[in-house]
Amino acid sequence: MTSSASLRQNLAAELAERGQLTDPAWRSAVEAVPREVFLDDIVFRPTGNRWEPVRRDRLGDDEWLQMVYSNTTWVTQVDGLAAADAPGPLSGRPTSSSTLPSLVLRMLELADVRDGDKVLEIGTGTGYSTAILSHRLGDKAVYSVEYDEDVAATAAQHLQAVGHTPNLVVGDGLGGHQDGAEYDVVIATCAVRTIPPSWLWQLRDGGSIVTSINGWMLASGLIRLTLDDEGIARGRFTGDTVSYMLARPHERPPRPTFYPHPGATRPTRVDPALLEDWTGHFVAQLAAPSAELVRTGESIALLDVATGSQAWVESSGSGWAVHQDGPLRLWDQVEDALTVWQQAGAPGQAAFGMTVTEWDQTVWLGDPDGPHWRLPT
Numbered sequence: 001m002t003s004s005a006s007l008r009q010n011l012a013a014e015l016a017e018r019g020q021l022t023d024p025a026w027r028s029a030v031e032a033v034p035r036e037v038f039l040d041d042i043v044f045r046p047t048g049n050r051w052e053p054v055r056r057d058r059l060g061d062d063e064w065l066q067m068v069y070s071n072t073t074w075v076t077q078v079d080g081l082a083a084a085d086a087p088g089p090l091s092g093r094p095t096s097s098s099t100l101p102s103l104v105l106r107m108l109e110l111a112d113v114r115d116g117d118k119v120l121e122i123g124t125g126t127g128y129s130t131a132i133l134s135h136r137l138g139d140k141a142v143y144s145v146e147y148d149e150d151v152a153a154t155a156a157q158h159l160q161a162v163g164h165t166p167n168l169v170v171g172d173g174l175g176g177h178q179d180g181a182e183y184d185v186v187i188a189t190c191a192v193r194t195i196p197p198s199w200l201w202q203l204r205d206g207g208s209i210v211t212s213i214n215g216w217m218l219a220s221g222l223i224r225l226t227l228d229d230e231g232i233a234r235g236r237f238t239g240d241t242v243s244y245m246l247a248r249p250h251e252r253p254p255r256p257t258f259y260p261h262p263g264a265t266r267p268t269r270v271d272p273a274l275l276e277d278w279t280g281h282f283v284a285q286l287a288a289p290s291a292e293l294v295r296t297g298e299s300i301a302l303l304d305v306a307t308g309s310q311a312w313v314e315s316s317g318s319g320w321a322v323h324q325d326g327p328l329r330l331w332d333q334v335e336d337a338l339t340v341w342q343q344a345g346a347p348g349q350a351a352f353g354m355t356v357t358e359w360d361q362t363v364w365l366g367d368p369d370g371p372h373w374r375l376p377t
Contacts, residue, residue: 122173123189127155239350263325287337
């Protein structure tokens with residue numbers, strides 16, 4: 001039987017060989033923390049458009065451990081239902097998971113965590129990343145906030161099982177945790193639509209925030225922000241094609257069934273295929289941050305639940321036609337932003353940056369004085 005210790009060493013070696021693990025202190029943590037403890041004995045894996053429970057007792061120990069130590073995200077909860085409670089395959093959205101180890105380490109290395117730092121982690125999840133932090137920094141220097149009470153309780157059990165007792169908090173991570181401030185680093189293992197002001201208030205001058213900016217179109221961008229002594233955080237997106245689940249308070253509202261309305265119709269000025277590009281998708285979301293993106297067959301639609309506005313694009317034989325209805329001209333907004341991006345040479349996401357204050361948050365292209373878009377407040 002392959003041992004957990006040898007699999008941890010193999011995983012660390014694999015990540016190091018790929019350049020995804022460069023700091024010896026983090027490598028030591030990966031080799032020390034048993035990931036299988038944090039997955040219990042059952043997880044979900046995708047099967048078509050459903051989530052299938054996978055059980056350790058049916059796979060056998062060897063196959064289970066090989067699966068656990070693959071560089072993969074394992075979903076542990078779907079629409080609030082834990083894998084252990086699932087009667088069978090489920091449809092729905094993942095609501096908790098154990099993030100793939102390479103992304104856990106990417107976030108930590110991007111944050112430039114140093115020995116002696118105090119870290120606020122937003123989203124404890126299974127507790128695996130919390131254990132990695134605790135191994136490096138010590139339990140007292142790690143604060144982790146989890147929104148879901150059941151998830152938090154299970155994570156606490158996992159951490160105790162591997163000998164760690166960091167500062168665990170049950171609550172809304174968007175409010176941070178004032179009792180532990182000031183922090184050197186805030187790391188979010190969930191995505192946010194905007195940076196919560198509390199993260200700025202609880203961060204020391206010169207401290208950093210590492211998170212992914214996501215939205216209701218489900219486009220994503222990973223960023224590291226640094227706080228200056230005037231309370232302004234700035235940074236550039238990394239260009240990594242990674243995403244996290246949205247923080248639950250930032251989740252999309254329930255969407256009604258889409259019924260296309262003819263509205264005002266015209267030819268499109270940009271190819272809707274641009275939304276298939278990682279950065280093009282992100283730019284579209286910046287332009288229409290309250291809209292969701294729906295794909296229906298060969299057409300795509302933008303829907304704004306708050307205003308009832310919609311735009312849907314379909315092939316018109318010689319090109320594409322857009323139909324827009326409601327108080328917002330969603331496709332106009334998206335086209336304008338995509339045109340600006342194309343005129344700049346359609347650069348990758350690393351060409352974008354972000355400036356955050358207590359009262360305003362903007363994403364800009366090129367530099368802070370270039371084209372910019374405000375994030376929702």
